[in-house]
Amino acid sequence: MWKxxxxxxxxxIGQTAFTKASGRTVLDLASExxxxxxxxxxxxxxxxxxxxxxxxxxxxxxxxxxxxLGIPAVMHAVxxxxxxxxxxxxxxxxxxxxxxxxxxxxxxxxxxxxxxGFRLGGGREFSAQGITQYTAPFGWITYPQAMAMWVRRxxxxxxxxAEQLGQVAITFRENAGRNEAAMQRAPxxxxxxxxxxMIVEPFRMLDICLESDGACAVLITGKDRxxxxxxxxxxxxxxxxxxxxxxxxxxxxxxxxxxxxxNYAAYxxxxxxxxxxxxxxxxxxAEIYDCFTYSVLMQLxxxxxxxxxxxxxxxxxxxxxxxxRLPTNTHGGLLxxxxxxxxxxxxxxxxQLRGTAGARQIADAEIALTTAGAMTCGSxxxxxx
Amino acid sequence: MNTPAYNKPLPAPDPDSAPFWEGTRAxxxxxxxxxxxxxxxxxAGPHCPSCRSTRATWIKSSGxxxxxxxxxxxxxxxxxxxxxxxxxxxxxxDLAEGVRIASNIVGCDPRAITADMPVEVVFDAVTxxxxxxxxxxx
Ligand SMILES: [Zn+2]
Numbered sequence: 166m167w168k169x170x171x172x173x174x175x176x177x178i179g180q181t182a183f184t185k186a187s188g189r190t191v192l193d194l195a196s197e198x199x200x201x202x203x204x205x206x207x208x209x210x211x212x213x214x215x216x217x218x219x220x221x222x223x224x225x226x227x228x229x230x231x232x233x234l235g236i237p238a239v240m241h242a243v244x245x246x247x248x249x250x251x252x253x254x255x256x257x258x259x260x261x262x263x264x265x266x267x268x269x270x271x272x273x274x275x276x277x278x279x280x281x282g283f284r285l286g287g288g289r290e291f292s293a294q295g296i297t298q299y300t301a302p303f304g305w306i307t308y309p310q311a312m313a314m315w316v317r318r319x320x321x322x323x324x325x326x327a328e329q330l331g332q333v334a335i336t337f338r339e340n341a342g343r344n345e346a347a348m349q350r351a352p353x354x355x356x357x358x359x360x361x362x363m364i365v366e367p368f369r370m371l372d373i374c375l376e377s378d379g380a381c382a383v384l385i386t387g388k389d390r391x392x393x394x395x396x397x398x399x400x401x402x403x404x405x406x407x408x409x410x411x412x413x414x415x416x417x418x419x420x421x422x423x424x425x426x427x428n429y430a431a432y433x434x435x436x437x438x439x440x441x442x443x444x445x446x447x448x449x450x451a452e453i454y455d456c457f458t459y460s461v462l463m464q465l466x467x468x469x470x471x472x473x474x475x476x477x478x479x480x481x482x483x484x485x486x487x488x489x490r491l492p493t494n495t496h497g498g499l500l501x502x503x504x505x506x507x508x509x510x511x512x513x514x515x516x517q518l519r520g521t522a523g524a525r526q527i528a529d530a531e532i533a534l535t536t537a538g539a540m541t542c543g544s545x546x547x548x549x550x
Numbered sequence: 551m552n553t554p555a556y557n558k559p560l561p562a563p564d565p566d567s568a569p570f571w572e573g574t575r576a577x578x579x580x581x582x583x584x585x586x587x588x589x590x591x592x593x594a595g596p597h598c599p600s601c602r603s604t605r606a607t608w609i610k611s612s613g614x615x616x617x618x619x620x621x622x623x624x625x626x627x628x629x630x631x632x633x634x635x636x637x638x639x640x641x642x643x644d645l646a647e648g649v650r651i652a653s654n655i656v657g658c659d660p661r662a663i664t665a666d667m668p669v670e671v672v673f674d675a676v677t678x679x680x681x682x683x684x685x686x687x688x
Contacts, residue, residue: 299593302682303654304623305640306559313621314642321619354647366622366637411599417633420593420642420650425619522638 167404167440171261174391174398175548177206177384178512183348183436183503186281187378192225195276196233198380202272206384207275207395210234213384215241215268217259219251219506223283224276241268248285248416249456250406250429251275252507252537253544257404259385270390275508276380284376296414309373309457311417313365316459318425320367322474325462329365329477331358333458334484341497343525348375349501372458374499381508383515393443399518402549403441403499405433408542419541426474428460429543430467430536437468441547445470445515448547449530450517451491455498460539461485466534468545487527495525507537511546518550557631558678565593569608574681577673579613581647582606592649613671614688615645622660639663643685657686 179201181187181194195218203210213236216227227242241262245251252275259271279285285308295299305311319325335358353371361371370505391398408429411421419425438444445468455461462476470491471479479485485493496502496513503509514533517523536545552595558593563571573580581590584598585605597604620641639660643651655663656672676682 292562293559294562295564296593297559298563298567300652301559302561302676302680303640303652303684304558304635304638305621305652309623309626310623310627310640314619314640317619317621362625365626366624414593420652421599425642 166373166436167257169260169264169401170441171400171549172388173263173385173401174388175256175383175401175511175515176386176391176394176396176398177202177204177208178382178515179203179205180346180381180509180512181379182280183346183377183379183505185348185378187278188298189533191276191278191282192229192233192336194278194378194380195225195230198276198382199230199274200234202382202384205384205396208270210236213270213272214238215259215262215271216243217243217249217255217262217271217273218274219230219255219275220277221246221248221285223279223285224446230274241271249454249507250538250543252511253404253535253546254291254406254537256383256385256511256546257406257544260401263385263387269322269387271385272382273385274380274382275506277506278378279504280376280378282378296418296449299358299420300417302535308417310312310365311419312457312459315419315425315428315463316367316457317541319459321463322426323477325477327359328355329462329481330372330458331355332480333455333461333485334358336480336500337455337494337498338501340487340495340525343504344496347502348377349497351527368457374456375501375504377503377505379503381505381512382417383508383511397550399515399548401546403437403443403547404545405436406544407433407436413539416540422541427467428463428540429538430464430545431447432467433545434468437545437547443547445531445534448491448534449532450495450514450527451493452495452514452536453493453535454507454510454536454538454543455494455500456504456539458500461493463538480529487525492527495522495527510537511535514548518548558676560677560680563652570594571680573608574673574683577681579611579671581611581649583609590647590649592651602633611671614648615643615651615669615685617663617665617667617669618642618644618650619654620655620663641685643669651683654684655686656684658668
């Protein structure tokens with residue numbers, strides 16, 4: 166279990182605009198977000214000595230950002246090979262690096278031209294080597310195709326309905342209407358959802374997240390340093406990374422996963438709540454990884470906000486709305502704000518806990534949950550102000 | 551008449567998987583069975599995940615199983631490769647030997663597939679070198 170409760174703070178946040186065609190290099194996007202995170206904290210870039218990122222060979226290495234920004238003494242420039250599972254993982258890794266003395270002040274970022282450049286949703290390498298030889302030859306290639314196999318089991322086992330999945334998309338779009346940075350802000354109705362075209366059954370277009378060009382970054386520092394900086398500290402009070410048995414040979418492969426009606430969340434729940442000494446009822450605002458509508462249901466169930474199979478009814482009862490029991494994805498999420506692989510969820514949680522979320526502020530938010538992951542492995546944090 | 555060249559992903563056999571793909575060419579669905587604990591495994595691999603043994607024997611599967619989960623691809627990706635195939639079904643099938651395999655369900659309307667539907671293997675020689683195991687209602 167992660168043991169660094171409240172010892173580290175997210176002390177700065179930065180982001181670029183989220184667009185379909187940035188016309189810029191990924192290095193430019195990453196550097197802008199990182200520089201903005203340091204400036205937000207009021208920390209000189211010369212004081213940064215760690216940079217951590219995650220990607221799928223669709224970005225640029227952390228050392229490139231350090232070089233481009235002229236950071237003089239980089240002790241810990243590290244890249245994780247990760248997808249949706251990585252957004253909180255790299256931030257927990259930053260706390261571990263600082264605790265171990267490998268760095269003092271660490272920038273964590275995700276940057277990509279996810280729409281105009283390499284499109285993760287468009288399919289993987291076409292040569293079927295390694296584990297892919299058991300999947301791609303059957304026309305099973307894209308992530309929407311991978312994840313449709315999961316939601317099908319949830320439907321078979323629990324009778325989850327299209328309207329329940331649709332309510333996830335509708336709720337987050339409503340939230341995006343209050344977020345000027347969001348890529349999709351026009352409200353959608355249940356009729357719009359049900360009429361959106363089938364991509365891979367059971368998924369419609371509106372079950373699937375956006376593709377975005379952009380970058381997000383956070384600055385992680387020790388708590389004492391945080392108190393001297395410009396912003397109200399947001400403490401990392403809990404965290405967990407992991408999954409179950411048979412996580413697969415890569416992020417697509419879940420052939421040996423025991424039960425596709427539940428994902429990684431069920432396996433990290435005890436560690437997550439235990440590391441913070443908190444329980445689901447303590448969470449004031451949640452930013453839950455929503456690459457697809459279904460992943461929200463499985464995380465709500467796995468983390469204990471409702472019982473297994475009750476995610477659909479939980480959403481239908483309105484609990485995720487801003488006036489509901491668990492205001493969720495107040496920025497619009499991956500479905501409506503942007504797909505920055507879950508790092509944008511952390512930025513939103515920090516704004517909520519600082520009280521600077523403007524039109525989308527949840528009153529008196531003190532504890533926030535962030536998650537990242539949809540399938541066999543993932544990461545989550547509990548943050549507090 | 552010329553048939554267009556097969557343009558879909560083809561498996562690249564490696565030292566772990568070569569016996570599997572040799573098997574499908576001979577119209578046999580072969581699985582590794584651990585010599586030490588008897589557990590079958592798929593996909594092919596050098597270790598038994600149950601007991602970590604490296605000793606295994608390739609056996610011929612019954613080729614029978616039931617549908618665990620399935621999807622119906624409606625939007626083809628890439629479009630130029632799959633546009634004539636949609637809608638097509640990809641399924642995870644639980645074989646009688648206790649392993650799960652990903653494949654296509656053929657020989658029925660993709661919308662008629664149901665959970666636990668019994669299926670059996672059929673072999674589709676997609677090129678001179680590669681035969682894919684697919685499944686039809688049993
Ligand atoms: Zn064994």
